Amino acid sequence: MHKGGFTPFQFDATAYLKQGRNVVVVKADNTRHQDEIPTVNTDWWNYGGITRDVLLAELPATYIADYKLQLAKGDARRLQGFVQMAGVAPAQQVTVTIPEAGVKFSLKPDANGRATIDVPVRQLAYWSPQQPKLYAVEFSGGGDRVVDRIGFRTIExxxxxxxxxxxxxxxxxxxxxxxxxxxxxxxxxxxxxxxxxxxxxxxxxxxxxxxxxxxxxxxxxxxxxxxxxxxxxxxxxxxxxxxxxxxxxxxxxxxxxxxxxxxxxxxxxxxxxxxxxxxxxxxxxxxxxxxxxxxxxxxxxxxxxxxxxxxxxxxxxxxxxxxxxxxxxxxxxxxxxxxxxxxxxxxxxxxxxxxxxxxxxxxxxxxxxxxxxxxxxxxxxxxxxxxxxxxxxxxxxxxxxxxxxxxxxxxxxxxxxxxxxxxxxxxxxxxxxxxxxxxxxxxxxxxxxxxxxxxxxx
CATH class of the missing domain: 3.20.20.80 (Glycosidases)
Structure with a gap:
């Protein structure tokens, strides 16, 4: 179960799969209640049904579960964040690469699969409305690979x-x-x-x-x-x-x-x-x-x-x-x-x-x-x-x-x-x-x- 119709959620269905044909049944309930978020009284239409994308993801035994990569607060010459590994062997090495910026570094996660990012970086082209620069950023480890397009900027x-x-x-x-x-x-x-x-x-x-x-x-x-x-x-x-x-x-x-x-x-x-x-x-x-x-x-x-x-x-x-x-x-x-x-x-x-x-x-x-x-x-x-x-x-x-x-x-x-x-x-x-x-x-x-x-x- 997941509360909140506007944010994503996921479930690991591995243990429920059987050989051959499998069926997933989803119940989407848009009923409003006083103690919920949002509550009963709002000023927009209470649409129901599944209104966002649904997908089935097949992942390797060890995979990249989450990550964050942004400029450090108060220091635009450092990248900070983390990579979270999951699966059977989450302590495997992770590599982060930004080819266009000449950035590449490796991390060793702890026993829980968490690797902290805190590395110096040369001047990057900052994201802004005038120049919405996005870099291809690759995270790889444990047989998994994720590529995202990330911009770097400061706001204060x-x-x-x-x-x-x-x-x-x-x-x-x-x-x-x-x-x-x-x-x-x-x-x-x-x-x-x-x-x-x-x-x-x-x-x-x-x-x-x-x-x-x-x-x-x-x-x-x-x-x-x-x-x-x-x-x-x-x-x-x-x-x-x-x-x-x-x-x-x-x-x-x-x-x-x-x-x-x-x-x-x-x-x-x-x-x-x-x-x-x-x-x-x-x-x-x-x-x-x-x-x-x-x-x-x-x-x-x-x-x-x-x-x-x-x-x-x-x-x-x-x-x-x-x-x-x-x-x-x-x-x-x-x-x-x-x-x-x-x-x-x-x-x-x-x-x-x-x-x-x-x-x-x-x-x-x-x-x-x-x-x-x-x-x-x-x-x-x-x-x-x-x-x-x-x-x-x-x-x-x-x-x-x-x-x-x-x-x-x-x-x-x-x-x-x-x-x-x-x-x-x-x-x-x-x-x-x-x-x-x-x-x-x-x-x-x-x-x-x-x-x-x-x-x-x-």
Missing amino acids: TRGQDILLNGKPVFLRGISLHEENPLIPGRLRGQGDMRMLLQWAKELNCNFVRLAHYPHSEEMTRLADEMGLMVWAEVPVYWTISWTNPATLANAGRQLTDMIERDRNRASVVVWSVGNETPIGEARNAFMGSLVRTARALDDTRLVAAALEIHRKGRDITIEDPLAELLDLASFNEYAGWYWASNAEMLDFRFDIKLDKPVVVTEFGADALGGYHADADTRWSEEYQDRLYQNQFRMLSGIPGLRGMTPWVLADFRSPRRQHPYFQDFWNRKGLISDDGKKKQAFWTLKRHYDEVQKRYGP
Whole structure:
């Protein structure tokens, strides 16, 4: 059994095989329960069935079970990680080779098959959105051989700056769900995934927020290839069973699964432990535990969460103790839609006192594609477009603003969105409609990102 429909799992079936024909029966259960992750109350479609790839792997008696290879934290001239061997003789020698970089070294695993990597390396070509360089890396040992394409880069914060390979970067992002608006269901394969990521590239994005659960492994591999930094998130969403130890264990396991799967992907720069979780003593302890889990598993990436904002009069602030544990002052805000109007939102100001980079992880407004009116008429493309323009004016007053991922790239299905005309079970905050047409705000965001790129560089 495996809990968590968004992360991979495997079972060793060797002991169950018999000579001749064998049959595997899989039960996939998408029933939501209050104590699970995600819980009952969410804002995306609860698809069922098997929506990711399934394969049968025949392995040698001793095989490579896992590995990690990344630049060391604080030292871009060292490679660190590990190789984990498994099987009948896991202590066999392992060789790691990066032919293009002239790197080759051998390791002797311990009795448990674990070999630690910590070796100096000459200057590598760093992965970046401008040059998404990937190296072929070969791991061999015990009669097994695995080849991966891995990029090498550093990501860190310094004061209010985000540094990619030691240089300040502005995260020109967009949020997206793992859903093709044109065809019901999860993304069916690489073609669907490329379409969404190419739409992000058309916006002049260098960053995508894969909300609100781990997207397919193929998505992060494509982001590696296409030069898009990634915010990866687990479905700890809204209010869940904060005091249930089994719920915390489930969340921690899904976070661990995601990190173990994607820790070799250069594109993944942020691990997110949740979205819009309300402040409370039990919640603070729960989320703090997830932050510690993420840092223990991987100290080379940023750890964040999409927090909620607080309003004091006309001031917009963050008053969340979880923020102190995170690398980013990251939050969702819906000025102009869920509170205030297009005309009123410019009366508000942000007062973010954290000395951290600010990343606005959501803002937006619903617009039915093709519905046109003036900029004061809700649900129209003009209203959504004006809201984006006003958001840029509001956000420009934040000294530490270093990124944003507006909500959302494309309209997506949601049982919560029941207005019979404007929604019809769709969240209409997409910049692209359910028939694949770009709304006015798409081009407004692109123009804004073009200007941001001129100011902050590529």
